[in-house]
Amino acid sequence: MVKHRKLLIVIILAFSTGVISERFSSYIFTNPDRIIFLSVGQGDCTLFQCGPYNVLVDTGPAGENNSIANRLLIPSLREYGVHSIDLLFITHPDYDHMGGLKMLNKRYSIQNIVLGDAFKNSSKMHNFLKEANIDSSKIIWLNSRSKFHLRDVLVDVVQPKEMIPFQMNSTNDNSLCINILDGRSSAILTGDASCVVELYMLNNLPGWSADVLKAGHHGSRYSTSSKFLDAYHPKYVVFSCGVNNSYNHPHPRVQDIVKKRGISIQRTDSKKNIEFRASDTGFVLD
Template sequence: MVAKKSGRTSSARKKKSKNMPKQIAAAVVVIAAAVCVLIFGGGMAGPATSTTLAPLITDEHAFSMHVIDVGQADAILLSKDGKFALVDAGETMKPSEREARDKLFAYLDSLNVTRLEFLLLTHQDYDHIGSALDVLKKYEVGTVYDNGVVHTSATYEKLMTHILDQKIPYRVVAAGDVITSPWQGVTLEVLSPQKDLIMSGKNPDINENSVVIKAVYQNVSYLLTGDAEKKAEEAMLAAGEDLNADILKAGHHGSSTSSTQKFLNAVSPAVIVISLGEGNEYGHPHKEPLERFVQMTEHIYRTDMDGDVVVTTDGNVYSVVTRKAHIYENVIVPNQAAA
């Protein structure tokens, strides 16, 4: 495949779908760090400064997935019509620094977020829940969802105690459930974990039991996979889940434990976004999944290089906005070979 840099000729293409072909409307628009705010399909801080590969989506009712650059952690904001929800609120593994929390709060505050319709925690690892308690204390939250796995970390226990004490609505979700959508025209289906959880030995495996959701707005779909790994992917395939999606938030920060070829074939994504930290100690993203991603699409983004990544749709086409300049040749280079 021929690599293309941001700002060159349009790379719009058709994508196979069970509904209808969908065109990638915008490959990259750079968002420069600045004080001013550009409201774009739900919001993004900073003015657009570079040329686009295709037109931006400016539909006032557009639906956006904001993969926020919070380092080696996950925090994904969903937005439409001035309503917001958060999938994960992770913190890096250096809790004294609170770096991810500060980045997350700055991002939400730049969009004037005061309420989250829901907070979905895909699983109980610190890099996915480390800032959740702070989020609940700072913002009004409608409902908290998670996978129901019993976990004994102090972080999770404090979080659950706060939810109970403050009487915040809480619900466990599993495959087959539908999350009540706060946005007209958007559906939110849960594809994993299984009702009886995916087991590893005597105890449920945290990553494998990540909550996987599929968000669909008209003819465009997003698949958010948390840290789901091979067993979870196999379980979804075996259950016959409809995994086909235009936009994929890659599993487990681009680890070789996730994104198997069979799974990617079922998803057939046109856009892949990886949330990870620069120079992380795990070597994410690993070589094997990157090689598979390159075979699927040329629209691959990673927060350690691109910064915040926003994928917006009007229901028929979709666009990608990045905080930093997107250089394809750099993005597809792994941090190190998978162990």
Template sequence: MKNLKRLVSIFVVMIISCMLISCGNQSKSDDGSSLLKVHFIDVGQADSILIQYGNENMLIDAGNNDDENTLKNYINSLGIKEFKYVVGTHAHEDHIGSLDYIINSFKVGKVYFPKVSASTKIFENLLNAVNNKGMKFTIPTVGESFNLGDAKCTILGPNGSTYTDANNYSIVIKLEYGSNSFLFTGDAEDVSEKEMLSSGLNLKSDVLKAGHHGSKSSTTDEFLNAVNPKYAVLSVGKDNDYGHPNKETLDKFSERKIKVYRTDESGTIVATSDGKNITFDSKPSKSNTPGSGNKSYELEDESNNSKEIANSNNNYDTVQKFDSETVWVSGNNAKVYHKDNTCSNMKNPTKYTLEEAEAKELRSCSKCYK
């Protein structure tokens, strides 16, 4: 009788153990370990995209300099401690502003950055963060691939090395998981798009992160036809000064019946792929309303005055450098900045960099920047 009770006890323990193991496996499946998640983080008029597969994480861009707390809170809420890859698409503040914080605060495997420099404090902060970790930038090569879990990332741009516009240096990445695909374009404009079309690489993707915040300088008809997305995501700030997204771009999406998701309407947008289907945690936009600002989109760009330099910190060999645009301000109480120091008969105009003027929350002169 005792032996029977002992056998029954052992049998019950075995059943409970099997149930626990089964539950454990089920929860592992439910926690997203076999899912690819792409977070288009709402950082206003800027870009930041977090990609997760299982325990592996990747970050493409990190918003403006003042987006540090937004990123900190969001990333911490997900329990992330490490990034396998960090990508700075190009040297503009609205893409790398808080990238120094990311590199300083998390364990990072590789930092991808194009072979281009900028004479700005933001870029200097990024260089210092990379140096302090004893790292160097990994310069992307078109056609190279690397894995994030079972997902595959392929570099599609930049294809050139002598652009006069820093936006065209944007690193472009195609992410594939099963039969699903995403295309992240940074601020790549029509010049870069044309080169990608000529490269022979497969651009077809289910989800397109629209280039340059939906500006008319990106998303040409030819490029959009080649990508042929089902969905487009626009990372834009509400009531931004640049008029993003542009009506022409929105019309292109509408004509092709592409579902559009906008961070200025939905906040952070999360797309989830199981390798077969893609779902979004928010509803697509129904407004088709362009941005209301009137500032010329070119103002985000650095000056077209560029030159080859040798970088002393050895993060590069030879790189393209973009010097900051010079603007002019009349008096301490000025509300606007000017491209031309003779505009409006200014008296004793003071020279600023574009970054300094915008940091003072000055607006562009409607006469200089038509």
């Protein structure tokens, strides 16, 4: 336990300074055991389990009377043996990405919540945090691209505003983008960012890779371009979307360009939770 606490303190310090460097590479986190795309209706929630630690990216929506959080999110976390959340990244303050925060915070101890400072003055963000009764001392506002090494695992987090030479007003395009790499297995999550952001990522993030790519914006026609797929050539593309959702996600054009490349399509609406296990050949479907 002491070892675990020490690790978290190191992470907190690293985030607080906005600079995560190689000197933290000796800290303990085993290879990523698994990454699970939770079925939370029309929304996003991804669980990354690394040794005894649980990293969550987004919480999904709450649903009517918290039905989604209570019937899908919490039971799934229980199923995967989650007792507390070590790190929670919120990509952006939209309901389908952070609506479940209130129930999550009621049921689980959340150690650290990582938010992009593009949203530091967002009333929407602050309303979600207030509603969920989040202790502000747990919040880490990222003010730059941040990398941290957890022994073999690198989690590289980028705020698009760091890469794009013009101001973006779109909440979606300011989504935190995350690459998880352990040298063999890798995944990219881009929240609801559009093709504009993807293009800048390609030009500015040459080291990124993905066995598993979560399609941007639930498979919207404005995300997951051919160029993006050809640059990362993932083995799997995950669409995180609700059954018969009113947005028609994933868009047929996006499904087509994925299929044409022989990439395996995985959908949270038809398959429920989608679980990948780290292996010597990259993430494999469990």
